[in-house]
Amino acid sequence: MPRMRASTSLCTPSVVRGTHTFKIVGYNLQRGIGVGRYLSSTPFNISGYFWRIEYYPDGEMEMKHGDYASISLDFASTNSEVRASFEVRLVDQAKKLAPLVVLSQNMPIVFRTHPPTYVGKDFLQPWAYLQDDSLVIECDITVVEESKVAVTATSFKIQVPPSDLSNNLGELLKAGEETDVMFEVRGEIFHAHKIVLAMRSPVFKADLFGRKGDRTRRIMNIKDIQPPIFRALLHFIYTDSLPSMGHLDGDDGEEMVKHLIMAADRYAMARMKVICESILCKNLNVQNVTTILALANEHHCNHLKNACLEFITSPDRIHDVVASEGYAQLKRSRPAIIVDIFERATKSCKI
Template structure:
């Protein structure tokens, strides 16, 4: 804009033009259009061969796109578990010893919290014997406590993997690990077959896993292979150990046929 040196007002030379953006990539500077001089222009805008130009300049800082790496907290906690640095409690499981940290265990499990810091807990306990869990299962259980994720099990075949998950579900129920319990339920729901569904149904009922229990019964009713399920060893065990479940399955079968 040209500044009128008589009135002090500004005059837009090129009206309607969008603001010009100057950047490193821009090779075009200035304008090719010029204003023709007249006596009036020289009188108002040109004084002593001086031309006053008013410019509005906005400096925009470019935002830096900083790449933030994903969280690696779980990796550090896994390293803490493996390195045993600062461990203040040990678990003896069928001859194997596992070191851990009371604060972290108590934070993750209400059962451990009560055992270590509750009114009747033993704050000074340093050695705990676990006699109802296999070493491999307890190791996987600690892995979940520290990392909030299931351990790597791709090296196991389907049967061994299913057995591991069943044991982890029992551990999750014992130590009030709700998220772990739900994950185990989901994994077992995806592994149901006619040979194992009855056994898993008994397990679900024993540990109050309602979703898994319903999934087992629905599988038995919808698979059209009820005869194969009844012929399985798991079903025979189910009849002996939890006969009430057989009644439940029978009642749902009757209801489904009516529908």
């Protein structure tokens, strides 16, 4: 009789779970912004993919009956595809009510960049979940990656070199080979590739290939960005990283990062914007926090804005900040932000 041999293998999915909390302060102040307009969370990373919560205080569409709000989960990664399940819920900050699930998907679905995957839902205004005129939203996302098969046999490891795609694209930009569009930025000329710009920025895509874009256009004039900022923007588009700013000292480096946030906001470069927010967060001080707060408020940098508010309302700093010239200028130019500072300081006292 021949001897029977047995072997086993195991197929297991790679699952990564993450939670993001989105807090909307001054909820009733946000009401009335208009049907179809939304408040966006900071893009958050789960398993290497970026997501955003979009909340419509007046609803995404006009409703005939009832006072409704809407919420959606936006897949914010570029040129990506992933399977994921999710649950979005309202949280009672007083912990008297059970969380209210307003959007969920138990079985994983495919999220794509192109065409964009949309998931959203309408629900009655969440009055019961407001506390101190603020609303807290939690979002759980479970990313399911490719299944991995483990076999009970000897395995050989092959060292895979790191990706050099960004280096290749960076060299392509540097060499200027096969470029098909030029940008004139305050007298300085920059050469680029339309397809790369459109792939990385929806704004460039609309300008170059959209209904209003001219596909044959080869020269574009950029008037409101300085050449070094536009050069850094192109560098990020091609390499997914900021250029070295080691040659810039103190205020010069800070000013460049501020201008990069403006450029990232203008061209919808979400990852670049978050990276710049992170840099400014690490360098907050009494002298610059009010100007950075104004910048964060104007360009919808929610993470940076929260960091500035937390810095200002710290008991060991608030008196110095309030006594600064920057704070006086903030009161004159953007009084609405002072309300945010007051509300944050009041909550800190309660805690």
